[in-house]
Amino acid sequence: MPKSDDIVNLFHQFGGKADDYQEISRTNTSRQARSRWPLLSALDPEGAAAQVPPVQPSESAGSPPPVAFRPAPVQPVAPLADLAPVVEPPGITPPLGTPVESAVDEIRKPVPPVWRARSAGAAAIPPQTAATPVPAPAAAAAWTRQEPAFAPVSAPVAAPAREPAPVTAPAPTAAPVSPWAAAPSPVAAGGSPLARLGAAAAASAAPAPAQASPAAPSGNLQEVFARLAGQPAAPAVAPIAALWRRLGGGA
Amino acid sequence: MKVIAVVSAKGGVGKTTVSANLASALARQGRTVVAVDLDPQNALGLHFGLEPRELRGISRSTIAGENWKGVVLRSPAGVYALPYGVVNEDDRATFEAGLDPQPEWLLHQLRQLGLPEDAVVVLDTPPGPSAYLRQALHIAHLAIVVALPDAASYASLPLMQRLVQTYCTQRDGFVDTLYVVNQADNGRQLARDVTNVMRGSFGERLAGVIHQDPAVSEALASDTTVLDYDRHSQATQDFAGLADRVAAALRLRRGGLAA
Numbered sequence: 001m002p003k004s005d006d007i008v009n010l011f012h013q014f015g016g017k018a019d020d021y022q023e024i025s026r027t028n029t030s031r032q033a034r035s036r037w038p039l040l041s042a043l044d045p046e047g048a049a050a051q052v053p054p055v056q057p058s059e060s061a062g063s064p065p066p067v068a069f070r071p072a073p074v075q076p077v078a079p080l081a082d083l084a085p086v087v088e089p090p091g092i093t094p095p096l097g098t099p100v101e102s103a104v105d106e107i108r109k110p111v112p113p114v115w116r117a118r119s120a121g122a123a124a125i126p127p128q129t130a131a132t133p134v135p136a137p138a139a140a141a142a143w144t145r146q147e148p149a150f151a152p153v154s155a156p157v158a159a160p161a162r163e164p165a166p167v168t169a170p171a172p173t174a175a176p177v178s179p180w181a182a183a184p185s186p187v188a189a190g191g192s193p194l195a196r197l198g199a200a201a202a203a204s205a206a207p208a209p210a211q212a213s214p215a216a217p218s219g220n221l222q223e224v225f226a227r228l229a230g231q232p233a234a235p236a237v238a239p240i241a242a243l244w245r246r247l248g249g250g251a
Numbered sequence: 252m253k254v255i256a257v258v259s260a261k262g263g264v265g266k267t268t269v270s271a272n273l274a275s276a277l278a279r280q281g282r283t284v285v286a287v288d289l290d291p292q293n294a295l296g297l298h299f300g301l302e303p304r305e306l307r308g309i310s311r312s313t314i315a316g317e318n319w320k321g322v323v324l325r326s327p328a329g330v331y332a333l334p335y336g337v338v339n340e341d342d343r344a345t346f347e348a349g350l351d352p353q354p355e356w357l358l359h360q361l362r363q364l365g366l367p368e369d370a371v372v373v374l375d376t377p378p379g380p381s382a383y384l385r386q387a388l389h390i391a392h393l394a395i396v397v398a399l400p401d402a403a404s405y406a407s408l409p410l411m412q413r414l415v416q417t418y419c420t421q422r423d424g425f426v427d428t429l430y431v432v433n434q435a436d437n438g439r440q441l442a443r444d445v446t447n448v449m450r451g452s453f454g455e456r457l458a459g460v461i462h463q464d465p466a467v468s469e470a471l472a473s474d475t476t477v478l479d480y481d482r483h484s485q486a487t488q489d490f491a492g493l494a495d496r497v498a499a500a501l502r503l504r505r506g507g508l509a510a
Binding site: 037038039040042043044051052053054055056057058059060065066067069070071072073074075076077078 | 276279281282283304310311312316317321328329330338342370471473478482483487491
């Protein structure tokens with residue numbers, strides 16, 4: 001994804017390479033989103049695209065393990081009678097019956113974190129992946145998934161009470177708060193985040209409105225850019241404030 | 252052994268989801284249920300916790316001349332699953348080329364598993380006509396046609412009906428064809444209308460309406476079926492009802508050991 005012009009301009013202004021800039025927020029959001037769902041954690045699209053080895057005769061070493069097929073335990077499905085009735089929208093009469101939505105605070109049955117035991121007595125064979133040649137007998141549960149690489153942030157698989165539909169939450173909710181996250185810009189609302197920083201710096205340099213950040217982020221920002229450029233932090237604050245004013249004013 | 256073929260002429264209707272959740276619902280009634288993935292997409296096992304990087308499956312076992320017992324996965328809920336596996340294109344072509352000349356291939360492989368007499372086998376098939384579909388319909392006691400409540404799915408039904416007519420209807424042992432509407436949204440006029448049209452066309456053969464429910468996709472993302480993920484969800488109720496209907500059609504007995 002091409003870097004923002006603001007980012008490039010900043011690096012031009014203070015020196016350094018724009019390629020060194022990392023969208024930490026996006027990376028963190030992606031990691032946290034992936035960690036919420038075991039299947040997303042386990043999927044590796046790039047790895048899956050690796051070349052698949054051709055089938056070899058008798059590629060699984062040894063004779064097949066004995067499989068004792070047996071009935072699953074009876075687990076009755078909970079009736080819907082204890083759920084709140086659905087309020088029909090006026091004028092709509094679904095002829096096939098009303099879909100009863102789960103209540104928002106309905107407790108979902110927790111999913112055990114380890115699901116993956118093979119049937120008892122099954123011989124242990126390590127997973128044969130694209131990177132692995134003909135397998136040799138090894139530990140059990142080889143068919144099944146390892147624990148996710150990242151511990152779930154909200155731990156839906158471990159919590160007894162599950163929050164509804166975490167995937168529908170807006171993307172930035174789990175993003176770490178930037179140390180220089182500022183109030184909404186009065187100059188360029190919804191525009192570049194740098195515009196908001198400019199407005200905050202301008203606000204801190206002038207008599208401040210109520211929303212101005214009291215943290216005076218320009219000094220910290222200067223240090224960051226100085227570090228990135230490999231230079232000692234410049235002491236002056238006023239020139240930076242003037243720069244932000246220019247950027248925030250669209251100059 | 253009773254065999255259920257879950258089929259559709261059109262892709263993306265949710266055959267694999269229906270196959271996995273139906274297998275889970277039937278198993279929860281105390282039965283020995285084996286879900287077999289005949290689709291190169293190899294997605295069925297993901298509903299039962301299969302490691303996505305695992306390559307083994309019935310495709311590789313067949314080409315290698317091995318018994319399918321080596322590729323059986325048992326989920327924590329007690330469903331046995333046989334993944335399709337991952338093969339390169341050359342091997343897949345080789346595998347498929349060997350199917351039509353051996354119309355008894357699938358039956359032979361299932362018998363080699365040594366399943367109990369009252370086991371239920373659920374076959375997940377790829378969309379449309381294929382060598383896999385022909386193998387499945389050749390031995391199915393029950394065909395379940397999955398459709399979305401939209402015009403495209405409805406338009407594709409005649410193709411599947413012709414295929415069932417060709418491979419099933421005239422065969423001894425074939426019981427019936429049932430229909431399932433998947434991802435029904437009663438808030439949409441078209442969905443209600445298509446469902447009502449299908450009910451008018453098929454009557455009691457419309458065996459189930461699976462309502463659109465986020466718990467279904469969340470369950471897959473959690474390596475499980477919706478019945479194990481959210482036992483209170485609408486979709487869980489829908490699949491349980493479908494299992495009852497299927498069991499009645501096949502005269503399946505319920506098991507007796509409680510969890």
